[in-house]
Amino acid sequence: xxxxxxxxxxxxxxxxxxxxxxxxxxxxxxxxxxxxxxxxxxxxxxxxxxxxxxxxxxxxxxxxxxxxxxxxxxxxxxxxxxxxxxxxxxxxxxxxxxxxxxxxxxxxxxxxxxxxxxxxxxxxxxxxxxxxxxxxxxxxxxxxxxxxxxxxxxxxxxxxxxxxxxxxxxxxxxxxxxxxxxxxxxxxxxxxxxxxxxxxxxxxxxxxxxxxxxxxxxxxxxxxxxxxxxxxxxxxxxxxxxxxxxxxxxxxxxxxxxxxxxxxxxxxxxxxxxxxxxxxxxxxxxxxxxxxxxxxxxxxxxxxxxxxxxxxxxxxxxxxxxxxxxxxxxxxxxxxxxxxxxxxxxxx
Amino acid sequence: xxxxxxxxxxxxxxxxxxxxxxxxxxxxxxxxxxxxxxxxxxxxxxxxxxxxxxxxxxxxxxxxxxxxxxxxxxxxxxxxxxxxxxxxxxxxxxxxxxxxxxxxxxxxxxxxxxxxxxxxxxxxxxxxxxxxxxxxxxxxxxxxxxxxxxxxxxxxxxxxxxxxxxxxxxxxxxxxxxxxxxxxxxxxxxxxxxxxxxxxxxxxxxxxxxxxxxxxxxxxxxxxxxxxxxxxxxxxxxxxxxxxxxxxxxxxxxxxxxxxxxxxxxxxxxxxxxxxxxxxxxxxxxxxxxxxxxxxxxxxxxxxxxxxxxxxxxxxxxxxxxxxxxxxxxxxxxxxxxxxxxxxxxxxxxxx
Numbered sequence: 001x002x003x004x005x006x007x008x009x010x011x012x013x014x015x016x017x018x019x020x021x022x023x024x025x026x027x028x029x030x031x032x033x034x035x036x037x038x039x040x041x042x043x044x045x046x047x048x049x050x051x052x053x054x055x056x057x058x059x060x061x062x063x064x065x066x067x068x069x070x071x072x073x074x075x076x077x078x079x080x081x082x083x084x085x086x087x088x089x090x091x092x093x094x095x096x097x098x099x100x101x102x103x104x105x106x107x108x109x110x111x112x113x114x115x116x117x118x119x120x121x122x123x124x125x126x127x128x129x130x131x132x133x134x135x136x137x138x139x140x141x142x143x144x145x146x147x148x149x150x151x152x153x154x155x156x157x158x159x160x161x162x163x164x165x166x167x168x169x170x171x172x173x174x175x176x177x178x179x180x181x182x183x184x185x186x187x188x189x190x191x192x193x194x195x196x197x198x199x200x201x202x203x204x205x206x207x208x209x210x211x212x213x214x215x216x217x218x219x220x221x222x223x224x225x226x227x228x229x230x231x232x233x234x235x236x237x238x239x240x241x242x243x244x245x246x247x248x249x250x251x252x253x254x255x256x257x258x259x260x261x262x263x264x265x266x267x268x269x270x271x272x273x274x275x276x277x278x279x280x281x282x283x284x285x286x287x288x289x290x291x292x293x294x295x296x297x298x299x300x301x302x303x304x305x306x307x308x309x310x311x312x313x314x315x316x317x318x319x320x321x322x323x324x325x326x327x328x329x330x331x332x333x334x335x336x337x338x339x340x341x342x343x344x345x346x347x348x
Numbered sequence: 349x350x351x352x353x354x355x356x357x358x359x360x361x362x363x364x365x366x367x368x369x370x371x372x373x374x375x376x377x378x379x380x381x382x383x384x385x386x387x388x389x390x391x392x393x394x395x396x397x398x399x400x401x402x403x404x405x406x407x408x409x410x411x412x413x414x415x416x417x418x419x420x421x422x423x424x425x426x427x428x429x430x431x432x433x434x435x436x437x438x439x440x441x442x443x444x445x446x447x448x449x450x451x452x453x454x455x456x457x458x459x460x461x462x463x464x465x466x467x468x469x470x471x472x473x474x475x476x477x478x479x480x481x482x483x484x485x486x487x488x489x490x491x492x493x494x495x496x497x498x499x500x501x502x503x504x505x506x507x508x509x510x511x512x513x514x515x516x517x518x519x520x521x522x523x524x525x526x527x528x529x530x531x532x533x534x535x536x537x538x539x540x541x542x543x544x545x546x547x548x549x550x551x552x553x554x555x556x557x558x559x560x561x562x563x564x565x566x567x568x569x570x571x572x573x574x575x576x577x578x579x580x581x582x583x584x585x586x587x588x589x590x591x592x593x594x595x596x597x598x599x600x601x602x603x604x605x606x607x608x609x610x611x612x613x614x615x616x617x618x619x620x621x622x623x624x625x626x627x628x629x630x631x632x633x634x635x636x637x638x639x640x641x642x643x644x645x646x647x648x649x650x651x652x653x654x655x656x657x658x659x660x661x662x663x664x665x666x667x668x669x670x671x672x673x674x675x676x677x678x679x680x681x682x683x684x685x686x687x688x689x690x691x692x693x694x695x696x697x698x699x700x
Contacts (some may be wrong), residue, residue, distance in 0.1 A: 220627060245619075317694060
């Protein structure tokens with residue numbers, strides 16, 4: 001943690017100036033041989049400092065691309081077409097930097113990536129290099145960003161492994177990824193991501209590939225570290241249970257847009273968007289066996305097509321003919337104090 | 349419960365896979381994937397088989413169909429025509445007669461359908477193999493089956509790649525349904541699907557069971573899904589069933605410490621219920637090198653001396669509640685707390 005972060009900044013307006021990241025109208029498209037996939041159609045949200053923001057949605061809704069965009073890791077056929085990603089390394093930094101102003105491989109971006117903003121991926125096996133020891137891989141980030149002293153780096157790598165609850169961290173540092181179990185690998189990934197004390201941690205479905213008891217261990221660990229270090233977390237997931245247990249705020253995404261954003265309590269107790277409501281209704285609730293699950297009719301549309309009006313209207317049980325299928329709803333404020341916004345004609 | 353009601357009885361089923369190493373491929377060890385499990389399924393009921401990855405639940409499902417040749421044990425299937433038959437001893441001809449009554453739905457809808465066959469051919473194949481229908485009769489039956497699972501029959505001539513994951517899983521269900529089986533083994537049929545699609549497929553399985561009365565062996569790792577679909581649930585840990593009971597019993601008053609830990613680990617979909625219960629530490633042991641005594645004892649917080657020495661057998665503690673724990677009658681364990689019922693209402697349509 002940098003000293004600037006520790007310095008009290010009482011004059012700062014918490015709601016707008018203390019966002020770690022503010023994404024504004026982000027548009028990302030993929031130009032493929034089959035056509036253009038509009039992965040993000042104007043995504044806007046903010047991540048308040050020291051909070052956990054959950055990004056929820058079904059596969060293909062653009063949640064991972066949003067995370068990758070912040071890291072500037074969208075490559076290949078992907079193009080960032082519009083929008084800004086304003087990043088404040090420490091509270092009250094004026095002006096904030098627009099990450100998208102930097103080139104993907106620029107020295108500025110390399111300084112931010114892995115140092116100020118780091119990422120944990122879903123598949124811990126494929127995101128670790130099988131040819132290097134766990135220790136080597138953690139040291140790499142430390143040597144790149146923090147210190148030039150190799151023995152200092154390996155000491156820090158063992159420290160950070162200890163912090164993520166690894167039994168016998170020195171032995172783990174000397175072992176290769178294939179020698180560890182799934183849960184252990186994910187701990188190693190978290191250790192690597194936290195090795196440079198990042199301002200923002202992007203966790204892309206970090207527990208999806210894990211079993212339920214291991215998942216619980218990892219979630220406990222992340223919550224503990226979050227309150228200890230104070231890192232802001234962007235938590236990408238499709239599991240509503242994980243959202244309820246981990247996040248402070250939630251952004252629900254559908255077809256490349258944030259359709260609803262609210263505090264975690266409001267998302268579960270006062271949801272406004274028909275998609276959020278349907279999503280909550282369709283999960284089997286533990287300890288409450290009901291006859292039939294409410295399901296959302298149809299499936300997520302083909303990514304190459306564009307839907308006129310509200311992108312959810314073909315599946316929406318309460319869509320209004322002549323309005324929802326023609327005019328795209330704008331973001332409306334439900335509760336300004338709690339930052340509850342929704343994109344739906346029925347709530348405007 | 350009368351014995352005629354019994355559809356499937358599994359006794360002491362084992363499936364061991366050899367570990368071969370070295371130039372001579374000598375057997376140097378055994379992975380005891382399934383190590384002596386006992387359970388039964390009544391006609392028309394759903395038994396949920398739940399456990400973490402590597403516990404042997406899928407292997408058990410496949411061994412019942414002899415997709416893996418069982419190492420030991422008996423699988424008594426009550427065939428509607430042939431009566432009770434031990435599947436493990438059946439010859440090729442008898443297997444051919446039993447197979448139509450035991451079908452399977454696989455986990456991954458992207459790899460379980462042949463990409464070179466049309467949907468019509470995929471669903472019609474079992475009917476052809478069993479000489480149940482041909483010609484226009486066959487295509488009528490396929491159309492009927494597709495209708496049943498909510499796929500438009502016009503799509504019969506299309507190939508699997510043209511369908512989404514949920515639709516492919518429906519095609520897999522139609523194929524399993526084709527021969528009117530009395531048992532369908534559902535091997536994690538909804539794990540690869542998104543939540544909204546998962547709900548559609550679960551509802552479909554429920555409806556089909558109500559209509560045709562077949563039994564399901566539903567293999568899964570998601571405890572909320574298992575609770576929703578099952579009449580009874582069996583919990584597996586490292587190749588062994590540790591607890592089996594009626595769903596409500598198992599979820600609200602579990603008797604095995606592993607079941608308790610599993611239930612407590614589920615992230616609850618309610619932000620007002622943020623509990624940090626006692627977590628299970630460590631990892632699932634390898635079935636190639638399991639611990640002594642009760643396989644769960646190194647991670648169990650109630651473990652006593654006897655647990656590391658003697659493996660507890662699966663015993664009935666009354667009312668079809670089976671537990672494999674030395675202290676099943678003494679421990680008082682906590683089950684799930686029912687989540688509060690959050691009322692979710694769609695916004696009312698306004699006049700615009």
